[in-house]
Amino acid sequence: MFALALAIGAALRLGALPMAASYDAMKGWSHVAATRGEARLYDWAAAPDDRSLRRVDGFYAQGDYPPLSLYALGAAGRIYYRATGGAYPDTPALTATVKAPALVADIALLVLLFVVVRGSAGIRAARTTVLACWLNPALVLGTVHGLLDALLVLPVAGAVIAAAAGWPALAGSLCAAAVLTKPQGVLVVPVAALAIWNAAGTNRTSQLARAAGGAALAAAVILLPIVVAGAAWNMVLAVGSNALGGDMLSNACNLWWIVGHAIQVAQGPDAGVRSMLTTQAVLTPISAVMDFESPAVRIAVRVLGGTLTMAAGAWGVWTARRARDLWLHAGAAAFLVHAYVVLTPQVHENHLFAAVPLLALASAGRRRFLPLLVVVSIVAALNLNLLYGLGEPDLRYAIPRGLIGVDLMLLASAANCAALAWHALVLARESPGHPELS
Numbered sequence: 001m002f003a004l005a006l007a008i009g010a011a012l013r014l015g016a017l018p019m020a021a022s023y024d025a026m027k028g029w030s031h032v033a034a035t036r037g038e039a040r041l042y043d044w045a046a047a048p049d050d051r052s053l054r055r056v057d058g059f060y061a062q063g064d065y066p067p068l069s070l071y072a073l074g075a076a077g078r079i080y081y082r083a084t085g086g087a088y089p090d091t092p093a094l095t096a097t098v099k100a101p102a103l104v105a106d107i108a109l110l111v112l113l114f115v116v117v118r119g120s121a122g123i124r125a126a127r128t129t130v131l132a133c134w135l136n137p138a139l140v141l142g143t144v145h146g147l148l149d150a151l152l153v154l155p156v157a158g159a160v161i162a163a164a165a166g167w168p169a170l171a172g173s174l175c176a177a178a179v180l181t182k183p184q185g186v187l188v189v190p191v192a193a194l195a196i197w198n199a200a201g202t203n204r205t206s207q208l209a210r211a212a213g214g215a216a217l218a219a220a221v222i223l224l225p226i227v228v229a230g231a232a233w234n235m236v237l238a239v240g241s242n243a244l245g246g247d248m249l250s251n252a253c254n255l256w257w258i259v260g261h262a263i264q265v266a267q268g269p270d271a272g273v274r275s276m277l278t279t280q281a282v283l284t285p286i287s288a289v290m291d292f293e294s295p296a297v298r299i300a301v302r303v304l305g306g307t308l309t310m311a312a313g314a315w316g317v318w319t320a321r322r323a324r325d326l327w328l329h330a331g332a333a334a335f336l337v338h339a340y341v342v343l344t345p346q347v348h349e350n351h352l353f354a355a356v357p358l359l360a361l362a363s364a365g366r367r368r369f370l371p372l373l374v375v376v377s378i379v380a381a382l383n384l385n386l387l388y389g390l391g392e393p394d395l396r397y398a399i400p401r402g403l404i405g406v407d408l409m410l411l412a413s414a415a416n417c418a419a420l421a422w423h424a425l426v427l428a429r430e431s432p433g434h435p436e437l438s
Contacts, residue, residue, distance in 0.1 A: 002127050009134035013106070013143045017099050018092035019390065021146030026073055026098040028059030031088055033074030034081045038063075039229030041070055042238045059090070064242035067226050067235065068181040069148050072101040095146070102150040103143060109154050109357060110134055116161055117364045120326065125364045132360040132373065138380035142353055144390050149353035152182045157357055159188050160333050163195035164326040168207040171196060172214030180222045183243050184351060187340055190317045191333040198324055249301070251283060252347040253383045253412040256305065261410060277406045305345040312339035316424070322432040327365030334358035334369075335427050338376065342420045349387050352380040352416075368426045375419050382412045 032041050041063025063070055080097040081088055088094070110130050118126035133139055142149055159174035171192050178185025193208065200207035226235050250256035261281035268275070313336045320332040337355040341347050359373040382399070386409050389398030401408045 002131070005131050005135060009131075009140070012140050013103055016140070016144040016390075017096035017103065019095070019144060020092075021095055021099065021144070023146040023148075025062070026146055026148070027090060027094055028061045029063050029065075029070060030073040030077030030080070030094075030098045031059045032061045032063070033070055034077030035088075037225075037229065038067060038070040038074050039226050039231035039234075042226070042231045042234035044234075044238070062238075064238045065148070066180045066182060066239055068177060068222055069151055071222075072105075072148075072151055073098060076101050099143060099146045102146070102148055105150040105154045106133075106139070106143070109150065109157060112154070112158060112161070113357070113361060113364075116326070117361070121364050129360050129364045132363065133357050136356055136360075136377050136381075138353060138356050138377045138384070141381055141384045141390075142350070145350070145384060145388060147350045147353060148182065149350055152178060152185055153354050153357050155181060156185060156188045156333070156354060157330075157361060159192045160195060160329050160358070160361075161326060163192040163211075164199060164329050166196075166199040166207075168196045168200070168211035169214035172211035172216075173218035175211075176215040176218040177222065180219065183239060184337070184340065184354065187313075187336045187354075188333055190313065191320075191329055191336060194317055194321065194323065194332070195326075195329045198322070248283060248346050250345055250347055251349050251387070252341055252351060253349075253379055253409060253416045254342045254344075254347055255413070255417055256345045256347070257281060257413045258410065258417070261407075277410065278402070280401055280407050281409050301345050305343055308343040309340050312343055312420075312424075316427060319424075319428050319431050324432070325365060327362050327369075328427075328430055330358050331362035331366060331369050331427055331430060334362060334376075335423050338420050338423050342416055349383045352376065352383065356380060366430050368430055372419065372423055372426055375415065375422075379412050379416045379419065382408065386412070 029041055032038075041061060044062050076097050080094055110133060113133065114126045114130050117129045139150075155174040155177040159171050159178060162168075162174060163171035175185070175189050175192050178188055193211070196207050196211050197204050223232065226232055249260040260283075261279075262276060264282065265276045265279055268279075270279075316332055316335040316339065320328055323329050323332065334355045337358065338352070341352045341355070356373070356377050359369050359376060362369040363373050385398055386401055387398075389396050399408065
């Protein structure tokens with residue numbers, strides 16, 4: 001049965017590889033990386049008004065991800081370039097090629113989880129954890145849409161595992177790899193540091209120093225090609241514009257989606273509760289908060305969201321400060337990701353992805369996290385499907401948002417906010433020092 005379940009998950013993912021993806025920019029990135037080098041993807045950042053490199057040979061070519069993601073796409077692109085004799089046609093085969101690195105990372109994550117959980121909790125728990133990821137609708141949709149989040153989750157989970165096992169240098173290097181894959185990788189750093197601190201005994205300062213050394217070495221190796229190409233500052237500008245630029249309040253099922261929708265309804269002709277529930281919510285600009293475009297408003301919203309996120313993250317790390325096992329550290333890391341997604345403005349629909357494997361890992365040894373894993377997985381899957389269907393034109397196979405008379409995006413957003421509060425409660429109850437455990 002386990003082998004059959006693995007085969008079903010493989011069939012779903014392999015069938016999704018050639019399907020048109022929501023993130024088609026990855027094709028352009030792979031092409032430029034394969035033909036001109038990854039550093040050229042940052043060229044546009046030197047002159048924001050120069051659009052000449054935003055399309056190269058018919059492909060979108062504005063790179064704004066950290067370099068490790070671009071290296072993975074570049075490796076896939078070079079294979080496709082050679083296979084097509086340099087023609088590089090935009091075909092389903094190219095779509096499958098640029099999705100392949102994330103699928104490889106998905107498989108590597110499964111192997112890692114199986115080995116780690118089997119060694120600590122037994123074969124049955126290992127199989128359950130693997131299937132909770134491999135058959136998870138949110139993670140399957142990640143393959144459908146061509147998300148690169150699987151590339152992030154692999155070093156994130158690896159960093160938590162290595163830190164809890166007492167391998168600080170490896171944990172530090174994996175933290176650096178996570179941050180240089182996607183900026184959200186920074187969310188694992190506090191939990192990895194906590195796990196290293198708790199595993200180090202009396203030698204804590206030395207172990208943290210080893211972790212910092214591992215992080216510095218890994219970062220130097222990853223960034224070296226970008227620095228040699230003279231594109232380091234361009235990379236900072238490009239990644240910064242992605243993380244902080246724009247005027248989007250939220251594209252995720254979170255607190256700010258509800259706030260944005262409430263503001264738009266209040267500014268419309270019908271400001272009642274019924275309209276709030278039944279009107280289909282749309283993407284809200286931050287400038288709509290004050291009904292005019294103002295950099296100060298955008299900054300204030302980001303500061304408020306950032307403050308809420310940092311407060312929640314600090315509470316989570318403090319609550320789990322006496323954690324000694326991998327499962328609780330994984331639950332705390334998932335909480336930091338979850339808090340970021342719910343409380344931060346300008347979050348995208350794919351950012352909850354990273355919390356799912358971390359919750360699966362936490363559930364292997366702490367069963368209270370299992371129902372939470374189910375709810376978060378449903379919210380993450382709904383967020384992707386309601387906005388993009390299965391990644392094909394015209395939202396094909398998307399669940400109708402008005403199916404039950406109330407916009408499902410609003411319901412999913414409210415459910416995600418409630419799930420964060422539930423996550424906090426589970427984390428507190430599982431942490432040493434809680435009254436139930438005293």
